[in-house]
Each structure stands twice: as structure tokens, then as C-alpha cells.
Amino acid sequence: MFIKTISGEYIFGFIKIVSDNIDDRSICITNVHQIRNNQLIKTLYNENNFIYIKESSIEYIYILNDTSDLEKIYNYLINKDI
Numbered sequence: 735m736f737i738k739t740i741s742g743e744y745i746f747g748f749i750k751i752v753s754d755n756i757d758d759r760s761i762c763i764t765n766v767h768q769i770r771n772n773q774l775i776k777t778l779y780n781e782n783n784f785i786y787i788k789e790s791s792i793e794y795i796y797i798l799n800d801t802s803d804l805e806k807i808y809n810y811l812i813n814k815d816i
Contacts, residue, residue: 735747735748735749735763736769736778736803736807737763743768744768744769744770744775745763745766745767745768745769746766746767746769746807746811747763747764747765747766747767748763748764748765749761749762749763749764750762750763750764767811769807769810770814771810771814774806774807774810777806778803778806778807
């Protein structure tokens, strides 16, 4: 999952279902990493659909369905300076 926060930060994480209740919209995002590479952000933003929710601290959620998008994020996380 690729997320834009209300404060304008972009993060990547994996979704974990919090509840089996269909009426419960809660999700847990694990293995969160901040994405600071503007070129990667533009690429993912242009190539994927997003869900606009603007609740609490999350503004947009981008669902990454394409394996190549996950590879882009994986390569970014491996190569970024820690």
C-alpha cells in the first residue's frame, strides 16, 4: 500500500486486517517506510488508482496491484541511504 498523509508525506507499508467484522473498516499498516524519492512518487502516482479517504492522518491510499510497482519500491528501499 502506498499512502499520502495529510502532512504531505508518502509512505509504503503492508496491510494487515484488524477485524473479521465486515462493518469494521480498521486496517493496520505494517513494515512502514517513508518514501522520499520524488521520481518514484510521481511514477507510482501516475500509474495507479487511488482511494481518497481523508480521515485522521491519511489523505490518499494507493493500491499497488502491479508487480513492477512493488519491485520499484523494493529497489528503492534496498538502495536508499539509512
